[in-house]
Amino acid sequence: MHIGSEKASSLDLLSVVVASLSDGYGLDSSTGDAFVENRLLIIVVVLVCCVAIFFVWRSSGRKPVEPPKLLVVKTQMDTKEDQGKKKVTVFFGTQTRTAEGFAKALAEEAKARYPNAIFKVKDIDEYATEDDEYEENLKKEILALFFLATYGDGEPTDNAARFYKWFTEGKERGTWLENLQFGVFSLGNQQYEHFNQQYEIVNMNSAKHIVQVGLGDDDQGIEDDFSAWRELLWPELDKLLQDENETGASTPYIAAIPEYRVVFVKLE
Numbered sequence: 001m002h003i004g005s006e007k008a009s010s011l012d013l014l015s016v017v018v019a020s021l022s023d024g025y026g027l028d029s030s031t032g033d034a035f036v037e038n039r040l041l042i043i044v045v046v047l048v049c050c051v052a053i054f055f056v057w058r059s060s061g062r063k064p065v066e067p068p069k070l071l072v073v074k075t076q077m078d079t080k081e082d083q084g085k086k087k088v089t090v091f092f093g094t095q096t097r098t099a100e101g102f103a104k105a106l107a108e109e110a111k112a113r114y115p116n117a118i119f120k121v122k123d124i125d126e127y128a129t130e131d132d133e134y135e136e137n138l139k140k141e142i143l144a145l146f147f148l149a150t151y152g153d154g155e156p157t158d159n160a161a162r163f164y165k166w167f168t169e170g171k172e173r174g175t176w177l178e179n180l181q182f183g184v185f186s187l188g189n190q191q192y193e194h195f196n197q198q199y200e201i202v203n204m205n206s207a208k209h210i211v212q213v214g215l216g217d218d219d220q221g222i223e224d225d226f227s228a229w230r231e232l233l234w235p236e237l238d239k240l241l242q243d244e245n246e247t248g249a250s251t252p253y254i255a256a257i258p259e260y261r262v263v264f265v266k267l268e
């Protein structure tokens with residue numbers, strides 16, 4: 001049996017096994033028919049085993065292993081405590097987390113101001129696992145705040161790209177966001193040609209602005225822009241979220257980005 005320099009095929013392997021068996025085990029031919037039958041049976045069994053092993057080896061080596069499916073909890077149930085409270089969703093589209101920082105800082109301050117409302121901060125990508133869920137979920141929103149950074153040539157951030165594509169391609173959806181009231185703080189840098197372009201996407205539907213768009217300029221002082229926008233936002237949120245007898249509680253503002261924080265040091 002010749003096995004060439006190339007990789008031996010499975011047939012070569014079988015032939016070697018068969019040949020070695022048919023060469024015998026050093027017994028002479030006088031052992032009779034029964035022995036011949038046994039040898040044939042052994043050969044057949046060995047052949048079947050080899051073929052089976054070959055197929056198992058082939059399938060185990062090539063079959064792509066499917067990753068375990070993630071368990072996605074689609075909707076978060078409101079706790080008993082949350083029931084009856086007004087809900088505000090704070091979305092962020094970010095690349096280097098400034099928008100996320102602002103979203104979280106605003107939500108924290110708002111929680112203290114409006115104890116009868118619930119503020120939930122959401123990564124805009126994680127808000128919907130399937131595109132259809134964007135519509136399904138957004139229809140349930142009454143009040144939302146968007147913090148959206150602009151990248152590239154007026155492009156969305158990576159985590160907002162799917163939402164952006166779905167939202168801008170859906171002009172035929174008509175006036176489906178009419179129940180939604182919203183505010184936008186946009187993050188950009190005026191050195192770029194397409195300054196703060198991202199906020200325009202949320203202007204395209206029938207949702208109503210509660211406050212003018214905040215244009216954050218990273219080239220000048222985006223933290224100041226954010227502070228100024230917040231001052232415009234609070235009176236509008238007061239109207240929407242405060243009960244009649246409540247007065248707005250002013251809370252100390254903690255800068256969202258540590259590098260902008262002012263620290264007062266008592267000199268000795």
Ligand SMILES: Cc1cc2nc3c(=O)[nH]c(=O)nc-3n(C[C@H](O)[C@H](O)[C@H](O)COP(=O)(O)O)c2cc1C
Nearest residue numbers: 095096097098099149151152154188189192195196
């Ligand atoms: C690579 C790059 C591209 C950018 N492109 C734009 C742009 O086209 N338009 C704009 O207004 N700002 C642009 N910016 C500025 C960012 O939007 C700005 O720094 C923003 O505060 C970043 O927010 P983030 O930290 O939440 O991602 C760009 C910044 C970088 C680093």
